[in-house]
Amino acid sequence: MVETKTVEFNKPVLTGEIAVPGDKSISHRAVMLGSIAKGKTTITGFLDGEDCLRTIDIFQQLGVTIERNGTNVTVESPGMHSWQSPKEELYAGNSGTTARLMLGILAGSHVTSVLTGDEYLSKRPMNRVSVPLKSMNASIEGESDSNLLPLTITGGQLTAMDYAMPIASAQVKSAILFAGLNAEGETSVSEQTVSRDHTERMLEQFGVAIQREGRTVRVQGGSVLTGTDVRVPGDISSAAFFMVAAAMTEGSSVTFKDVGLNPTRTGILDVLENMGAKIDIVEQSTGLGEPFGTVTISHDGLRATEISGDLIPRLIDELPVIALLATQATGNTVIKDAAELRVKETDRITAVTTELKKLGAQIEETEDGMIIHGPTALTGGTLASYGDHRIGMMAAIASLAASGSIEIEDPSCINISYPGFFEDLEKLAFRTNIHR
Numbered sequence: 001m002v003e004t005k006t007v008e009f010n011k012p013v014l015t016g017e018i019a020v021p022g023d024k025s026i027s028h029r030a031v032m033l034g035s036i037a038k039g040k041t042t043i044t045g046f047l048d049g050e051d052c053l054r055t056i057d058i059f060q061q062l063g064v065t066i067e068r069n070g071t072n073v074t075v076e077s078p079g080m081h082s083w084q085s086p087k088e089e090l091y092a093g094n095s096g097t098t099a100r101l102m103l104g105i106l107a108g109s110h111v112t113s114v115l116t117g118d119e120y121l122s123k124r125p126m127n128r129v130s131v132p133l134k135s136m137n138a139s140i141e142g143e144s145d146s147n148l149l150p151l152t153i154t155g156g157q158l159t160a161m162d163y164a165m166p167i168a169s170a171q172v173k174s175a176i177l178f179a180g181l182n183a184e185g186e187t188s189v190s191e192q193t194v195s196r197d198h199t200e201r202m203l204e205q206f207g208v209a210i211q212r213e214g215r216t217v218r219v220q221g222g223s224v225l226t227g228t229d230v231r232v233p234g235d236i237s238s239a240a241f242f243m244v245a246a247a248m249t250e251g252s253s254v255t256f257k258d259v260g261l262n263p264t265r266t267g268i269l270d271v272l273e274n275m276g277a278k279i280d281i282v283e284q285s286t287g288l289g290e291p292f293g294t295v296t297i298s299h300d301g302l303r304a305t306e307i308s309g310d311l312i313p314r315l316i317d318e319l320p321v322i323a324l325l326a327t328q329a330t331g332n333t334v335i336k337d338a339a340e341l342r343v344k345e346t347d348r349i350t351a352v353t354t355e356l357k358k359l360g361a362q363i364e365e366t367e368d369g370m371i372i373h374g375p376t377a378l379t380g381g382t383l384a385s386y387g388d389h390r391i392g393m394m395a396a397i398a399s400l401a402a403s404g405s406i407e408i409e410d411p412s413c414i415n416i417s418y419p420g421f422f423e424d425l426e427k428l429a430f431r432t433n434i435h436r
């Protein structure tokens with residue numbers, strides 16, 4: 001039997017203040033770089049969601065000492081040379097970031113390992129990483145020309161390269177930069193459209209002298225990383241669900257404390273502003289590392305917008321819930337240049353259009369995006385999550401605009417990035433009704 005959760009609201013108003021869980025991308029990288037580095041790394045605000053826990057499991061299998069106490073993590077490593085070849089397969093679960101970044105790390109290590117994933121991850125393309133890594137001399141073998149997990153990685157000495165990225169992907173960029181740490185010579189990666197730069201910022205925090213010139217990043221092979229303290233801000237991609245909720249429901253105003261404000265991730269704030277929401281931002285100062293601050297989003301009418309081009313990588317994970325928001329906005333919202341959505345945890349273009357149509361939304365699927373005609377009154381219904389956390393959360397937020405209750409199938413996938421999501425929803429929304 002499929003597990004379900006029913007969420008129902010009656011004229012909801014969202015008010016109050018929350019601190020969303022730690023940033024998923026930054027949490028993965030903190031454990032990865034802490035394990036590569038020599039010495040002790042302490043991480044505060046770590047995301048204890050399923051994806052990041054898989055990254056911890058993997059490094060523990062490689063012999064790194066990692067202790068976790070809730071959202072506080074300590075990593076103690078003598079450096080990569082001390083890693084052992086694991087006895088069992090390394091299981092990345094549902095986590096594309098774990099799988100793709102680990103390929104870049106393992107390829108330049110001295111260990112041999114087999115990387116696997118769950119049924120969804122096993123269908124996602126790994127070629128985008130394994131092909132460039134192979135041109136650095138990496139040994140990566142597996143089915144479909146090493147495109148699909150499981151993959152066997154025989155670590156060894158890599159050669160540097162200059163790579164011009166054909167797609168905007170921080171996972172690909174990061175995998176190559178990690179491989180470059182163990183390559184002979186200088187590796188460079190050039191992007192056409194800037195993707196999230198957490199890896200670059202964190203390498204600097206760990207003492208690596210990377211060079212950033214325009215859209216090109218360079219790293220020297222043999223760079224030494226030293227353990228450090230990492231503070232993980234709240235994940236703006238998680239906050240986005242409640243930002244949309246506040247922008248969508250009349251009378252609402254929600255404050256987000258300590259949320260990440262890295263400009264490569266704040267596309268959602270630009271879109272909310274363009275659509276008419278009221279936004280207040282108080283940024284806290286940062287040295288090396290990630291900017292963060294307090295953001296308040298208040299409802300103030302809602303109009304359609306166009307989302308395309310350079311904006312896409314700055315809000316790629318937020319597009320499902322933005323599509324939902326557009327169903328409540330006046331006019332036609334066009335989302336394009338977002339074909340990458342088709343290779344996320346599920347095909348998010350098909351999943352979003354299929355599920356929102358079940359509630360009466362007027363939404364069209366295009367090859368690289370969606371067109372949403374609003375505003376439309378949404379009804380209740382039963383929505384599938386496709387095992388995709390962001391589709392599951394979009395379904396829950398849809399209940400705020402729906403006239404009836406929404407039943408979400410397989411809601412446990414939400415724990416991948418937002419444990420405590422339903423508790424936060426209940427805390428913020430007035431007159432909620434959630435049943436298991």
Ligand code: S3P
Pocket residue numbers: 024025026097168169170171172174195196316317340
């Ligand atoms: C991530 C990069 C993005 C994003 C994913 C996390 C990362 O993927 O969708 O959720 O941590 O580097 P792509 O790099 O494939 O765009």
